[in-house]
Amino acid sequence: MTAALECEGLVKRYGSLLAVDGLKFSVTEGEAYGLLGPNGSGKSTTIEMVVGVLIPDSGTVRVHGHEMARHPLRAKRLVGYVPQEVALYPDLTGRENLRYFGRLFGLRGQRLRRRVAEVLDVVGLADRADERLGTYSGGMQRRVNIAAGLVHEPKVLVLDEPTVGVDPQSRNAILESVERLVAGGTTVLYTSHYMEEVERVCDRVGIIDRGRIIAEGRPEELMATLSPGGRAEVEVDGDVQAAGVAVAALPGVAVTVADHRPRLLLVTWTEGADRLPDVLQALNGVAAVVRTAAVRPSLEEVFLHLTGTSLRD
Structure with a gap:
């Protein structure tokens, strides 16, 4: 062109x-x-x-x-x-x-x-x-x-x-x-x-x-490039700690509980196009899934990752 x-x-x-x-x-x-x-x-x-x-x-x-x-x-x-x-x-x-x-x-x-x-x-x-x-x-x-x-x-x-x-x-x-x-x-x-x-x-x-x-x-x-795998939000109803342990047991998957919403699991994985079906399977019988949503990295996250977060003039 x-x-x-x-x-x-x-x-x-x-x-x-x-x-x-x-x-x-x-x-x-x-x-x-x-x-x-x-x-x-x-x-x-x-x-x-x-x-x-x-x-x-x-x-x-x-x-x-x-x-x-x-x-x-x-x-x-x-x-x-x-x-x-x-x-x-x-x-x-x-x-x-x-x-x-x-x-x-x-x-x-x-x-x-x-x-x-x-x-x-x-x-x-x-x-x-x-x-x-x-x-x-x-x-x-x-x-x-x-x-x-x-x-x-x-x-x-x-x-x-x-x-x-x-x-x-x-x-x-x-x-x-x-x-x-x-x-x-x-x-x-x-x-x-x-x-x-x-x-x-x-x-x-x-x-x-x-x-x-x-x-x-x-x-x-x-x-x-910031997240070659994927990220998702999973809102659960039930024992959140047990749900987190079940998801964390999956290979290549990490999970944290959102600070502002204690029923929300923040799930990330580094390989595979979509590990969300595996996550839902792991939660079967542990906690009821209320809502799921895929989360993609933002351009702002990429910018901060590449340039750093400290203020420069």
Whole structure:
């Protein structure tokens, strides 16, 4: 498949600090790629090099084959950047903001009016377009921020923490907009600290730490690496301790009682696609099974497992 974005051997130093260390990843055309990393991982520096506001010490960024360093105008024209902070003018209306950013990319006349109308529709703000931006809610401002990154019809859209500080309804509206863009063929590079968002919108994920990609794959593939077997919740009615002993006697199976729910057994196994039938057989005659539910590892668990739990800046 055609690569829309390629980062190869990126290195960036700030004095003695090596912020990005030979980083390499690529995003195929029409794909949503999540770039995740803790504070101090080099993620923000990487984003700045991808969009061309920061020059790498070495390495290459290509957008649809155009090298950012050698052909910056061609490459930047293909990229839409939506930063963490809302970068708009509060005294202008939503429509006026979008016209301004469209003109920066050379749009004029009917084409500009058409694109402004289209992106307002994408973010669901056509009915509020002629109100001053300063009267918009935080979520609405972030949606216009996305529209500003889209107005020049970029091939690659970089969304850096697009839902920070917004209410659940606005977050859902933003995610729905991203899903529609990806379905329509737009390539998206997405960063967020909300792992459920990444699971929802991203086809693949790269986890960056200390300036390098340390894991990469589809969300379900990364989650499978944390628990190659499986996990389940089993709620019982009867002697919970005896039930735990019976399940723990199974080879390759571990069990604990949930702290917050004393009738709930948390069962894990390291081999086999599904050991739940064995668990239920072991409980036969020991305790009545009230409910069972398969539990899969979360992307957040994978992230913490790979990067550690201690806070770093």
